[in-house]
Amino acid sequence: MCLLYAFFVLLSLSYGFDPNCPGRCSCDSEQSVQCYRLTEVPSGIPSTTKKLYVSHSKIQHLQLSNFTQMSALEDFILLASGTESVENDTFKTLSTLKTLELWKNKLRRVPSALPASLEVLKLNDNSIYVLHRSDFEGLKKLKILELKNNLISSLSPSMLSSLVSLQSLVLDSNNIESVNGPLALPHLKYLSMENNKLHLIPASFFTSLQSLQFLSFSSNFLTKIPINLPKSLLSLKMERNRLKVVRFRDMKHLENLSHLYLSENSLSSIDGAQLLANLTTLELSQNQLQTLPLRLPARLQKLDISNNLIQKVTAQDFQDLRDLKHLFLDNNIVSLFEAGALQRCSQLSNLALEQNLLLSIPLRLPATLARLDLKGNAIQDIAERELKDLKQLQVLNLRNNKISALDLKALEVLPRLRHLYLDGNPWNCTCSLLRAREVLKAKGTDVRGGQCAAPAERQGESWMSSKKIMRQCEHHLHLTEKSKETKKKPKPEEHSSIRINVDDDYYDYEID
Numbered sequence: 001m002c003l004l005y006a007f008f009v010l011l012s013l014s015y016g017f018d019p020n021c022p023g024r025c026s027c028d029s030e031q032s033v034q035c036y037r038l039t040e041v042p043s044g045i046p047s048t049t050k051k052l053y054v055s056h057s058k059i060q061h062l063q064l065s066n067f068t069q070m071s072a073l074e075d076f077i078l079l080a081s082g083t084e085s086v087e088n089d090t091f092k093t094l095s096t097l098k099t100l101e102l103w104k105n106k107l108r109r110v111p112s113a114l115p116a117s118l119e120v121l122k123l124n125d126n127s128i129y130v131l132h133r134s135d136f137e138g139l140k141k142l143k144i145l146e147l148k149n150n151l152i153s154s155l156s157p158s159m160l161s162s163l164v165s166l167q168s169l170v171l172d173s174n175n176i177e178s179v180n181g182p183l184a185l186p187h188l189k190y191l192s193m194e195n196n197k198l199h200l201i202p203a204s205f206f207t208s209l210q211s212l213q214f215l216s217f218s219s220n221f222l223t224k225i226p227i228n229l230p231k232s233l234l235s236l237k238m239e240r241n242r243l244k245v246v247r248f249r250d251m252k253h254l255e256n257l258s259h260l261y262l263s264e265n266s267l268s269s270i271d272g273a274q275l276l277a278n279l280t281t282l283e284l285s286q287n288q289l290q291t292l293p294l295r296l297p298a299r300l301q302k303l304d305i306s307n308n309l310i311q312k313v314t315a316q317d318f319q320d321l322r323d324l325k326h327l328f329l330d331n332n333i334v335s336l337f338e339a340g341a342l343q344r345c346s347q348l349s350n351l352a353l354e355q356n357l358l359l360s361i362p363l364r365l366p367a368t369l370a371r372l373d374l375k376g377n378a379i380q381d382i383a384e385r386e387l388k389d390l391k392q393l394q395v396l397n398l399r400n401n402k403i404s405a406l407d408l409k410a411l412e413v414l415p416r417l418r419h420l421y422l423d424g425n426p427w428n429c430t431c432s433l434l435r436a437r438e439v440l441k442a443k444g445t446d447v448r449g450g451q452c453a454a455p456a457e458r459q460g461e462s463w464m465s466s467k468k469i470m471r472q473c474e475h476h477l478h479l480t481e482k483s484k485e486t487k488k489k490p491k492p493e494e495h496s497s498i499r500i501n502v503d504d505d506y507y508d509y510e511i512d
């Protein structure tokens with residue numbers, strides 16, 4: 001027993017476990033120390049510590065003397081600890097420090113004299129209101145700088161000119177009103193300035209950002225897409241601005257741009273997007289588009305044009321989009337959907353048409369569809385010819401339409417249907433509707449049926465589970481030779497009726 005104990009002590013020592021780990025800290029074998037609820041940086045942190053993580057503490061001030069022992073420190077993370085100030089030169093001598101994260105504190109400035117070894121600096125959620133050139137002097141290895149959610153009001157090239165290796169810069173949620181260029185960051189790949197107060201980006205801003213791939217100016221006050229965007233861009237986010245027009249001519253040099261996000265602007269038309277030949281994702285939700293964009297890029301895989309004012313969908317709109325997989329046209333005012341309008345989209349798997357003004361299911365939809373959402377239209381019936389090609393269809397949502405009767409043949413043609421949403425329709429609960437229920441259940445389709453609107457004596461009954469209707473239709477069901485099944489299964493059916501949710505958006509997208 002004793003021997004065994006000695007063995008474990010030896011073992012743990014040999015893996016660097018320090019039995020003198022400071023209180024409220026845990027020290028593990030990889031020279032990593034984690035501490036919670038401290039009131040100061042503890043003395044007695046092993047000098048071999050490489051990673052020190054402190055959170056949810058009350059450490060108002062950091063001092064140089066707190067770190068003099070930690071000559072091997074590589075990562076220091078101080079989170080949510082109310083830190084207001086850092087003594088000058090506190091980190092200066094930590095010549096192996098690579099990562100410094102001081103999140104969710106109350107710092108008003110960037111700590112001074114950071115060591116040249118630093119690669120990652122995260123100062124998100126503080127009260128830093130200005131950046132100085134001297135803050136980043138000598139940080140030639142810094143790759144990642146995050147200053148999200150601070151109070152910075154302007155950005156000029158000189159502030160960041162030392163950061164010759166910077167790859168990622170995040171300045172979201174500050175008060176930045178103006179930026180100047182050129183920002184000389186030749187290796188910058190990722191720049192995000194979401195949720196600031198930018199009205200204008202000068203053309204010179206980008207001239208020295210020749211590696212930029214991801215750029216976001218979402219949630220600002222921009223009225224134009226900046227000109228002179230770097231050719232290297234792959235993704236541009238301009239959501240929630242004040243764009244009224246997009247001049248694709250000014251963007252045609254962006255040969256690799258694959259993702260463009262323009263939702264929640266004031267766009268009333270889009271023309272010329274085909275100039276972005278490699279675009280695969282285009283988001284235009286929540287604008288004021290009355291027609292589908294003319295001439296869309298041929299490689300498009302996802303188009304989101306939901307929440308606009310589109311009235312009609314024609315074959316011409318989609319004739320070149322052979323790669324389209326996801327099309328979101330929901331929450332428009334589409335009343336005309338040309339038969340076969342999407343026939344050329346031979347990859348389309350997801351079509352969202354909910355909340356429009358359709359009176360029937362569009363004809364000749366692509367056979368590749370896996371999900372079709374038609375909730376909240378004015379569809380009155382389901383016909384076999386509308387659905388017969390949809391051999392891949394797994395989810396069909398017809399909730400909240402005006403359907404009163406089901407043509408069984410129309411649903412029998414869907415071999416892969418797993419989820420069928422039919423509630424919110426004014427069902428006429430005849431015995432033949434009940435027979436449709438039997439067939440769907442036998443096929444293993446999960447059906448949400450909803451309530452009967454007619455005949456009068458069955459109003460409000462749930463047609464998927466009402467015992468009353470079942471009893472009344474028993475004779476009818478006997479004649480169809482389904483009676484055995486009906487009798488075997490009353491229990492679980494009743495059970496499921498309890499769980500039927502009438503106001504029920506929540507399960508719409510739970511499956512893919």
Ligand SMILES: *[C@@H]1O[C@H](CO)[C@@H](O)[C@H](O)[C@H]1NC(C)=O
Nearest residue numbers: 040041043061062063065066
């Ligand atoms: C660490 O800094 C605090 C002030 O925040 C000071 O009171 C404490 O003595 C310092 N500890 C060491 C070990 O220097």
Ligand SMILES: *[C@@H]1O[C@H](CO)[C@@H](O)[C@H](O)[C@H]1NC(C)=O
Nearest residue numbers: 087088089111112113134135
């Ligand atoms: C700390 O450094 C700043 C600038 O680097 C300087 O203005 C300030 O006087 C210094 N404070 C002390 C206490 O030395």
Ligand SMILES: *[C@@H]1O[C@H](CO)[C@@H](O)[C@H](O)[C@H]1NC(C)=O
Nearest residue numbers: 230231232233253254255256
């Ligand atoms: C576009 O992408 C290709 C392939 O990744 C790359 O070789 C090319 O340099 C990129 N073009 C620009 C302008 O960055």
Ligand SMILES: *[C@@H]1O[C@H](CO)[C@@H](O)[C@H](O)[C@H]1NC(C)=O
Nearest residue numbers: 254255256257275276277278
């Ligand atoms: C599309 O991107 C490829 C590289 O990914 C590039 O070679 C090609 O030139 C681009 N096409 C156009 C039309 O810009």
Ligand SMILES: *[C@@H]1O[C@H](CO)[C@@H](O)[C@H](O)[C@H]1NC(C)=O
Nearest residue numbers: 404405428429430453454455
């Ligand atoms: C319900 O269906 C029956 C039988 O087809 C029909 O006679 C009746 O008029 C329908 N009721 C309504 C409200 O549509």
